[in-house]
Amino acid sequence: MDIIVLLKQVPSTESIIQIAEDGRSVKTGDVNWVINPYDEFAVEEALRIREKQGGTVTLVSVGTAKAVEAIRTALAMGADKAVLVNDPATAACDGLGIARILSTVIQTLPFDLIIAGQRAVDDENFLVGAAVAEFLNIPFMSLVIKQEISEGKIQCHRTIEGGTALVESPLPALFTTQRGLNEPRYASLPGVMKAKKKPLETRTLADLGLEAPASRVRVVAMKLPEKRKAAKIIDAATPRAKAAELVRILHEEAKAI
Amino acid sequence: MSQDILAVAEYADGVFRKVSFEVLSQGRRMADTLGGKLVAVVLGEGVQDAANQLAAYGADNILVAEHAELKNYLTENHTRVVAEIIRKASPAFVLMGATTQGKDLGAALSARLDAPLATDCISLRFDNKSLTITRPMYGGKVLADVVMESSPGIITLRPNAFAVAAASGAGRIESWPVALDTPRTFCLGRQMEAAGRIELTEADVVVSGGRGMGGNDFSVLETLASEMGGAVGASRSAVDEGWRPVSDQVGQTGKVVSPNVYIACGISGAIQHFAGMQTSKVIVAINKDPEAPIFSKADFGIVGNLFEIVPMITEEIKKLKGN
Numbered sequence: 001m002d003i004i005v006l007l008k009q010v011p012s013t014e015s016i017i018q019i020a021e022d023g024r025s026v027k028t029g030d031v032n033w034v035i036n037p038y039d040e041f042a043v044e045e046a047l048r049i050r051e052k053q054g055g056t057v058t059l060v061s062v063g064t065a066k067a068v069e070a071i072r073t074a075l076a077m078g079a080d081k082a083v084l085v086n087d088p089a090t091a092a093c094d095g096l097g098i099a100r101i102l103s104t105v106i107q108t109l110p111f112d113l114i115i116a117g118q119r120a121v122d123d124e125n126f127l128v129g130a131a132v133a134e135f136l137n138i139p140f141m142s143l144v145i146k147q148e149i150s151e152g153k154i155q156c157h158r159t160i161e162g163g164t165a166l167v168e169s170p171l172p173a174l175f176t177t178q179r180g181l182n183e184p185r186y187a188s189l190p191g192v193m194k195a196k197k198k199p200l201e202t203r204t205l206a207d208l209g210l211e212a213p214a215s216r217v218r219v220v221a222m223k224l225p226e227k228r229k230a231a232k233i234i235d236a237a238t239p240r241a242k243a244a245e246l247v248r249i250l251h252e253e254a255k256a257i
Numbered sequence: 258m259s260q261d262i263l264a265v266a267e268y269a270d271g272v273f274r275k276v277s278f279e280v281l282s283q284g285r286r287m288a289d290t291l292g293g294k295l296v297a298v299v300l301g302e303g304v305q306d307a308a309n310q311l312a313a314y315g316a317d318n319i320l321v322a323e324h325a326e327l328k329n330y331l332t333e334n335h336t337r338v339v340a341e342i343i344r345k346a347s348p349a350f351v352l353m354g355a356t357t358q359g360k361d362l363g364a365a366l367s368a369r370l371d372a373p374l375a376t377d378c379i380s381l382r383f384d385n386k387s388l389t390i391t392r393p394m395y396g397g398k399v400l401a402d403v404v405m406e407s408s409p410g411i412i413t414l415r416p417n418a419f420a421v422a423a424a425s426g427a428g429r430i431e432s433w434p435v436a437l438d439t440p441r442t443f444c445l446g447r448q449m450e451a452a453g454r455i456e457l458t459e460a461d462v463v464v465s466g467g468r469g470m471g472g473n474d475f476s477v478l479e480t481l482a483s484e485m486g487g488a489v490g491a492s493r494s495a496v497d498e499g500w501r502p503v504s505d506q507v508g509q510t511g512k513v514v515s516p517n518v519y520i521a522c523g524i525s526g527a528i529q530h531f532a533g534m535q536t537s538k539v540i541v542a543i544n545k546d547p548e549a550p551i552f553s554k555a556d557f558g559i560v561g562n563l564f565e566i567v568p569m570i571t572e573e574i575k576k577l578k579g580n
């Protein structure tokens with residue numbers, strides 16, 4: 001089973017995000033970069049499938065030279081090899097543009113299965129997985145918490161409102177991850193050593209015969225959400241009086257209930 | 258391109274999801290601004306009778322796509338049908354709820370039609386007929402204004418973020434002929450949690466518990482939630498402890514909720530938790546630690562033991578309702 005994982009490097013969820021001078025991007029200087037958490041689930045699931053069925057796990061990423069760190073981490077977890085598209089022209093791409101580039105790379109690789117994150121926790125587009133599946137014309141299943149593969153077919157348990165749906169498709173297919181799928185392993189020390197020698201190819205758009213895809217969605221401004229003020233701490237003599245005062249405020253002042 | 262708005266309503270288990278009415282209402286406002294029609298789309302099996310409800314939110318036309326294979330959502334089938342409708346109707350914008358279905362369908366449509374997508378949007382504004390869309394990024398740490406460079410623009414709306422408004426539309430029902438090629442994907446079944454549960458993302462009130470619950474007995478929260486007509490959520494710690502299912506998790510790697518009232522019980526207020534509930538209208542925190550970070554982000558706080566306070570809140574709500 002040849003598995004491709006779409007992997008993006010993003011600011012860690014603990015990072016404090018500040019807006020850059022241009023007013024429509026974020027400052028990246030002090031940010032701590034990590035593998036997108038949903039892509040970490042994807043790497044883990046790919047490794048588990050390979051452990052059962054044999055095969056290869058290839059990482060494909062569009063990013064800057066910095067993204068090599070995230071790729072090496074995933075190689076240290078156990079992935080076999082990686083392709084990084086590093087080209088300044090990709091900075092202006094929207095999700096569809098990134099998906100076109102990823103699809104072009106994937107078309108040069110053998111694959112039975114592609115796993116992506118449901119969303120990247122920076123742009124939160126929920127788009128790239130679906131778009132890669134569409135461009136490659138393969139079945140797509142999102143928000144998967146459990147999967148089984150047998151005889152050229154995959155069954156995915158997908159999260160839906162209030163439950164799960166079981167969907168079956170032939171391979172090759174692409175699915176995206178949901179929390180609950182697995183607990184990603186940590187990279188071991190020997191893993192980290194081995195990762196240094198694993199193949200990592202870097203390509204530019206010209207290498208792929210592509211021009212930067214036009215962007216259909218443009219960020220024109222970014223702002224920080226209004227800071228919530230510290231809570232009004234409800235002060236009263238007894239717990240009972242505090243509870244009563246809260247309900248009164250919610251009803252009479254906030255008119256929320 | 259027309260100036261019409263296409264609004265995809267979501268019908269599940271015999272009812273429209275609440276967000277469908279939010280989507281229709283927002284669609285009506287946009288159609289009025291642009292001077293176009295509001296066209297509602299309903300897909301499913303046995304949806305014909307329910308479809309006319311959508312006129313009450315201002316739908317001029319209602320396209321009904323009836324087919325047994327559309328009963329359970331499948332990206333493949335829904336995308337095929339809605340893409341055909343969009344090609345024919347050529348709307349300026351296509352709206353749907355940012356549900357698990359809407360986010361999936363929106364993305365697939367965007368790729369199929371090479372159309373711009375903005376997902377999980379929290380506000381939309383027109384400036385001289387050009388639309389600016391606000392959507393959270395970086396787990397809600399940033400609000401981005403985005404514009405679309407081509408049409409149709411596909412927009413999914415965060416549940417509970419847009420007002421519902423009654424409006425009378427002509428509601429002309431037309432059936433849309435459904436032709437599905439040999440499909441590749443099949444829905445083999447669904448497993449639903451207890452019936453009658455209010456979906457977390459649609460609830461007006463969410464009462465969440467964290468590590469401070471100390472175990473899997475969430476009954477004090479369940480009683481309060483049911484008294485307030487709400488749903489119970491959880492922090493990731495409570496999920497990791499195995500006290501609650503993953504589907505209850507609120508936060509950056511869980512669900513995003515925007516209820517009228519969010520009550521955080523025994524939750525410290527980590528940035529990843531906040532990402533999932535910060536657009537709630539009123540946030541209440543109950544925590545025994547006066548220094549807990551949640552108090553710097555909530556609207557109202559009670560310092561105390563949740564096992565003592567929460568049942569008392571339930572009783573006070575009962576009293577209020579009794580009056």
Ligand SMILES: Cc1cc2nc3c(=O)[nH]c(=O)nc-3n(C[C@H](O)[C@H](O)[C@H](O)COP(=O)(O)OP(=O)(O)OC[C@H]3O[C@@H](n4cnc5c(N)ncnc54)[C@H](O)[C@@H]3O)c2cc1C
Nearest residue numbers: 467468469492493494508509510511523524525530545563
């Ligand atoms: C990549 C990543 C993604 C994450 N995603 C999420 C996410 O989606 N959602 C999420 O919630 N977290 C997420 N987290 C985890 C997050 O960082 C916190 O660890 C988590 O939210 C803490 O949960 P908690 O507040 O329940 O527990 P704690 O931080 O342990 O807080 C428990 C609180 O309960 C209070 N308490 C204890 N007993 C009582 C009592 N009897 N009465 C009243 N108060 C009491 C304590 O004072 C304390 O403040 C993520 C972390 C990472 C790294």
Ligand SMILES: Nc1ncnc2c1ncn2[C@@H]1O[C@H](COP(=O)(O)O)[C@@H](O)[C@H]1O
Nearest residue numbers: 006007062116117119120125126127128
């Ligand atoms: N630049 C990228 N490189 C590789 N994979 C990506 C990239 N951007 C997005 N993806 C993949 O697509 C998923 C969804 O991302 P998004 O549509 O940006 O929310 C991510 O979890 C990744 O698996």
